[in-house]
Amino acid sequence: MAFSILIVDDSNMMRKSLRKTLDMSGLTLGEILEAADGSQALDTVRERWVDLVFLDINMPIMDGIEFLKNVRADAMLKDLAVVVISTEGSEERVQELKELGVKAYLRKPVRPEQVAETVKLLLS
Amino acid sequence: MSNNNLSGAVRDVLIRVLEEWAMMMTDSITTPEGHFEQASAYYSSTVAFSGGSRQGTCAIFCQKPFLAALGFSLLEPEDSDDETMQLDALGEMGNVICGNFVTEAFGADDVYHLSIPTCRVVDQLAFTEAFATEHCICLADDTAVVLAISVSNK
Numbered sequence: 001m002a003f004s005i006l007i008v009d010d011s012n013m014m015r016k017s018l019r020k021t022l023d024m025s026g027l028t029l030g031e032i033l034e035a036a037d038g039s040q041a042l043d044t045v046r047e048r049w050v051d052l053v054f055l056d057i058n059m060p061i062m063d064g065i066e067f068l069k070n071v072r073a074d075a076m077l078k079d080l081a082v083v084v085i086s087t088e089g090s091e092e093r094v095q096e097l098k099e100l101g102v103k104a105y106l107r108k109p110v111r112p113e114q115v116a117e118t119v120k121l122l123l124s
Numbered sequence: 125m126s127n128n129n130l131s132g133a134v135r136d137v138l139i140r141v142l143e144e145w146a147m148m149m150t151d152s153i154t155t156p157e158g159h160f161e162q163a164s165a166y167y168s169s170t171v172a173f174s175g176g177s178r179q180g181t182c183a184i185f186c187q188k189p190f191l192a193a194l195g196f197s198l199l200e201p202e203d204s205d206d207e208t209m210q211l212d213a214l215g216e217m218g219n220v221i222c223g224n225f226v227t228e229a230f231g232a233d234d235v236y237h238l239s240i241p242t243c244r245v246v247d248q249l250a251f252t253e254a255f256a257t258e259h260c261i262c263l264a265d266d267t268a269v270v271l272a273i274s275v276s277n278k
Contacts (some may be wrong), residue, residue, distance in 0.1 A: 011215065011216040012212050013199060013203075013209060016199075017198070020200070058219060058223075058238050060240050087222065087223020088235070088236070088238070089223065089224070089232055090175075090227065090232050090233065090234060090236065091232045092234070092235045093235050107223075108145070108219075108224075109144050109145030109224075
């Protein structure tokens, strides 16, 4: 079964870097979709099937926290698997993310093998 | 936090991000003289932070050689000479440094809001003013870069 992944980050470089890591992970992946902010990401998950979202927090227009709140409030999307990749390290923020049902939190700088291991763990 | 600890946090975060995230070799230097071309453009990436009882900014200053080296290290070969992509990488570097700096310097108790990175060309005066704040200069893959951090109480 091929898994569909959405990468949400306002940095084009980070999206490309994550895409490359996923391409090299050895997993059977289907579509790898991209969004530059939470609003674009919300449109995407409402229109397309997505198995896993890699989500940045600090983004313009709609940040990652707002995206998560919208997803959890949507009956069709509330169980969507989300992995956060962010620079933020406060305990309160990590707790907030757990309460919003985030499956894993990876703190930037992130090594490619951390991303690959997380995908394997969540999708295998 | 004392100035010595703040200074240590600035240096540690800059070196760690350059070496572990950007995969660049670093060397410490003490002065910008001889490492920057006054007649050439300066680039900056600035991220403001606010949380707990503190606020401030993290600003990276560099010139074209560092931007090119960062692009070579982080970007795909087809993008590494594209200045828009190089500035995107510089912006992301500012974001990673600022997020790590606030935790390193102030601990993990408070949530800090970070602004979206602002990348722009700045003049010699703005570059010179960076040295009036807490800062660290180093060579990364033999190209010079400065991290300047200002912190104030709310």
